[in-house]
Amino acid sequence: MAEDSSQEKTEQPTAKKLEKSREDGQVPRSKELSMAIMMVLGSAFLLMTGGTIIDDISQMLSSALTIDRALIMDTSLLPSVFLGTLVEGILSVMPFFVLTLILALITPALIGGWLFSTKAIGFKASKLNPLSGLKRMLGTQALMELTKALVKFILVAGIGYLVIASQTDHLLALAQMPLGRAFQEGGKILVWAFFYICLSLLVIAAIDVPYQIYSHTEKLKMSMQDIKDEMKEMEGRPEVKAQVRQRQREMAMGRMLDDVTNADVVITNPQHFAVALVYDQAGSGAPVVLAKGQGEMAARIRELAETESVQILRMPLLARALYFTSEINEEIEEGLFVAVAQVLAYVYQLSSVTPGVPRPLQPNPDVPADFRYNEDGEAI
Incomplete structure (x- = not known):
């Protein structure tokens, strides 16, 4: 017996279906895009301001490791000194933390927009079903996540190896430099390596974004019967419409x-x-x-x-x-x-x-x- 083609979900979701899915907290999201943008812009920010941050941290460490005679004689001053050093360290990296926070709020809206839905965090008994969990673990989504993780590992490892290989001479030269100079040069090499590794994440994001949009659309696809039922619901069931018209005639x-x-x-x-x-x-x-x-x-x-x-x-x-x-x-x-x-x-x-x-x-x-x-x- 042939399967009823009207039950096959081959039709694009209607505007009402998309709106309902949004109300339920279901929108396309790409964690890879958010992570890539945060990492790339964060590392770029460190490239521009990293020297200042490293100098501030160097001075803070130097000051913290220099023990004043008064501290030796009066240990009750240590808490205030430690607190001042902690505040100084936080202020040194505060611009980086603020940028990261702003990007964390903005990047999720790049696809799907901002969404605040209580339904998305509501309790669902199906989440406790082990069969549903096993299906998610062995499903297409899990396979895609595994593939992304492998590609990410290969890219990060490959970029990291290339950076280290290209900077071998500089790394060996650090041992011949004064401590302060070595600290600055080592920090510079570390930040550039971090930046190149973060750029590799854009490749993952470029693959993940189209996939997430496609996957979201596939989940929401409708059959012809679904569309007919939705139209009936929007326009009203024929028997209900007949009763309304009858009531309107009676009132008129x-x-x-x-x-x-x-x-x-x-x-x-x-x-x-x-x-x-x-x-x-x-x-x-x-x-x-x-x-x-x-x-x-x-x-x-x-x-x-x-x-x-x-x-x-x-x-x-x-x-x-x-x-x-x-x-x-x-x-x-x-x-x-x-x-x-x-x-x-x-x-x-x-x-x-x-x-x-x-x-x-x-x-x-x-x-x-x-x-x-x-x-x-x-x-x-």
Whole structure:
């Protein structure tokens, strides 16, 4: 039986998957890059300031090894002298420590950026599983780490050997120099050797950075089904969306029915359609549709109109024209202005009729030919 291709993780991770992995503390990181930059810049700093640091340390050692007569006579002064020497030594190397601290904070952000996530340090029972630990030890990641360690050892050892071999004469000459001069020359050789060895770490970093980015992307790859599920989750499950739409329709219908009480007239089909209209006589706009409905909704509009004593008129052609061409809370079409004006004039006359006076005849407004529809919404 063939494996379902939709379950194969062959697709690049989506933006949402990348964001979630970042929230979980999973971003590409290269310890080799951070270490290489810290070591190279640190050794370069020592090359520029190493002479001063070595001079300061030399003077500190010379001073510390010179015992004053007063110290011999009064040993209670020794703690303060030792403390002063310690502070002097710390201040001598403080610039190097500060640079190292700054680089330690900056270099991790070179790939993956800064990240503060409590999930990354949270307890996970899977970390205590010996099988998971064995899998990590024998997995691709462990093999890559072993390869990097071997290459690093070979490079460092090789560079160290070349540096020592190239400086053999200078190292032998140190024995013929005065102590102070030998100390300075030996320190210079040591710092340059350290710098060249640190440069070799850039080779490891150049290999490790692309691998870490590739490995991180491979871990986050998704199957087609994963992408479909994510899209459904983002857009909402169909059944949930249907319920939301139903609820929205119910709320809209409720608001629409509440507006029927403010209508001037309700025009019906008489059974299938009902449209409630209102007109602001003080305004300059056209009549507005407050509510409209078909079938059961039309019946509810008529019931509310009867309850609230809103005039109901049976005008099939005009009711269908208003229903199919107008939207709720919007003005009617210009082509129906005359017909609706006749209806509203009749309604206003009815409201001013006194008892005993004959009612005016209901108008039969003419509906333009291009506004005539049957009950299926088809032009007739």
